[in-house]
Amino acid sequence: MRLLTEGSQIGDTYEIERYLGQGAYSEVYRVRHRFLGRQAMKVLKRVGTLAETRRMLGEAVLLSRLGHPNIVRVFDAGTVPTPAGDRGFFTMEYVAAGNLDDYRRSRPTGSVPVDDAVEILVQLCAGLAVAHRSDPPVVHRDITPWNVLVGYDQDRLRVRVGDFGLARRVEARSGLTSSEGTLAFMAPEALRYGQGASPAGDVYAVGTVAYLLLTNLLPYEDVPATTFGARHRPPPISPHDLNRDVHPGLAGIVLGALEADLTRRFSDAAELGSALTAWQDAHQGTSEEEESR
Missing domain, CATH: 1.10.510.10 (Transferase(Phosphotransferase) domain 1)
Structure with a gap:
């Protein structure tokens, strides 16, 4: 069972548009931000609390602020309810061509x-x-x-x-x-x-x-x-x-x-x-x- 459902909303900010894939640690979705447009969202499989999410993503946020063209920009982080319980997520720039x-x-x-x-x-x-x-x-x-x-x-x-x-x-x-x-x-x-x-x-x-x-x-x-x-x-x-x-x-x-x-x-x-x-x-x-x- 996937952690998020296509077409669902996260608060009044994100709409889940499409499931993109998964790795050992996360699932990836294409989402639409209410004001900022299309982004990619990674939902962490094993991390639940906001404190744990912030700790895991500390270096990612630090590096994204450097604004280097060869580093994915990270925009937001938080937690989202899923069928498996609360899970941490972060959003980043969406690259249409893929990995x-x-x-x-x-x-x-x-x-x-x-x-x-x-x-x-x-x-x-x-x-x-x-x-x-x-x-x-x-x-x-x-x-x-x-x-x-x-x-x-x-x-x-x-x-x-x-x-x-x-x-x-x-x-x-x-x-x-x-x-x-x-x-x-x-x-x-x-x-x-x-x-x-x-x-x-x-x-x-x-x-x-x-x-x-x-x-x-x-x-x-x-x-x-x-x-x-x-x-x-x-x-x-x-x-x-x-x-x-x-x-x-x-x-x-x-x-x-x-x-x-x-x-x-x-x-x-x-x-x-x-x-x-x-x-x-x-x-x-x-x-x-x-x-x-």
């Missing part, structure tokens, strides 16, 4: 053209870098294709990092925070005792997203239950070997983001984004030139 998984699956082959994939990754890193540059850094902890929204501004791709509901500030001493997220996208160290999430862990998740965009495969089909298992498995196959359109230099950047050894991985989204931007600038238009020959 990155929708975008990826809309491609004929399932893999995204290399130039588009790099542009998506550069914008994803730009939004995530805002969180990582905070003092102390904020870790998203759940970067997946379902939490990245893709739309268009004047026919140009525009990417927004969404769902900061699991975001947490790292501890000042350790530079780490508790581990949460989607197992297939979690870094090896994030599995250790449940207390290993860091900006470098978000980088690993971006690397997993990049691999999926370029190859239509996850870097690892198995999800290790322990840090030991993750650290001792061989590196994934190079994206270049799975998709010849992927330049070896770009493949190296992706594999660098997926390094099990923290000392060899990009430390945060800004560093990864710089590497991707440098590659993008050096190879701008290469695909078009090759096609014209």
Whole structure:
């Protein structure tokens, strides 16, 4: 049973227009605000009280106020009665094109053209870098294709990092925070005792997203239950070997983001984004030139 019913009202402010989907932690609806128009509403499955909702969404609200074009804006938060009891919700800007998984699956082959994939990754890193540059850094902890929204501004791709509901500030001493997220996208160290999430862990998740965009495969089909298992498995196959359109230099950047050894991985989204931007600038238009020959 869904938490909200299409066509119902929440107070005199929101009308539930359409169910959009769900994840492990929430259901998503398209709603119409009485004055502000169409928005997206996430209803949290496990959080009930307003105090708990505010605590969970504290970092999301903080980041939304920065107004970065690659971060989803959060407008409102509160609680709503549902058949399962009171549940917390928050509203954010509605992106009609959907999430990155929708975008990826809309491609004929399932893999995204290399130039588009790099542009998506550069914008994803730009939004995530805002969180990582905070003092102390904020870790998203759940970067997946379902939490990245893709739309268009004047026919140009525009990417927004969404769902900061699991975001947490790292501890000042350790530079780490508790581990949460989607197992297939979690870094090896994030599995250790449940207390290993860091900006470098978000980088690993971006690397997993990049691999999926370029190859239509996850870097690892198995999800290790322990840090030991993750650290001792061989590196994934190079994206270049799975998709010849992927330049070896770009493949190296992706594999660098997926390094099990923290000392060899990009430390945060800004560093990864710089590497991707440098590659993008050096190879701008290469695909078009090759096609014209």
